Amino acid sequence: MKKCPYCAEEIKPEAVKCKHCQSELIINNKKRINENTDSVVSRILVTGSLMFIAYLVFQNLVSLSQPSFPEMEQEVRESEARLEKLRQAFDE
Ligand SMILES: [Zn+2]
Secondary structure, eight states: OEEOTTTOOEEOTTOSBOTTTOOBOHHHHHHHHHHSTTHHHHHHHHHHHHHHHHHHHHHHHHHHHHHHHHHHHHHHHHHHHHHHHHHHHHHO
16 A cells, blocks of 8 residues: 555555545556566557647648747837837937
């Protein structure tokens, strides 16, 4: 038996969720997945969905950055010009 890090109640070593406080025991969960014979399948599923999410995020970033990038660049240039004007006014 080991102790739950959240409520300090005794729980089974292979528990993924504390039965006393319902806390997710993430460290145990990972360990269990590694030890589990189904771990390969679940790891592939997890990795696959993570990669899919990453791919979607990447696609979004690419499609978002293409139209918004020139705008941002222009904004930066405008604020730089404004700063330069302020600097000149300050010098005079
Ligand atoms: Zn607990």
